[in-house]
Amino acid sequence: MDVLIHLFVGLHIIGIASLLGGFLTQMKAMGQGTARFVPAMLHGAFTMLVTGVILVGLNQADDQPVNNVKIGIKLALLIVILGLVYVKRDDEKVEKGLFGLVGALTVADIFIAVLWT
């Protein structure tokens, strides 16, 4: 079971790499107001949700404690991210403030994940 959990943590990290990486590639465009939510961001956010839910299930099945408050906050932020990226996925340009908000929420989620132990 440990190997399976670590495997999904690996997939979870590939998801955040895709979400944050997609955002970083658009930072220059964001400054000019021409950034867009690239497919890597949508797929990364979706991967986070799916692997996160599977990780909760695997940890519970293995009788490992799960920090529900931390997971709840990560989930709430991710739902806002996923909602915004999904709704605006076909927009050729996303305004600077909204695009920056998605980046800020993504970074906040990363620090909640690593600092809240």
Ligand code: HEM
């Ligand atoms: C963008 C949002 C997210 C980020 C950046 C993130 C990040 C991380 C990171 C870095 C880890 C490995 C370190 C650790 O064990 O805490 C992790 C583990 C985990 N994440 Fe996430 N996560 C996110 C969203 C979610 C969501 C939405 C869920 C559940 C619905 C979730 C559930 C879990 C679980 C259960 C673990 C394993 C904890 C353990 O085995 O101790 N994550 N996450």
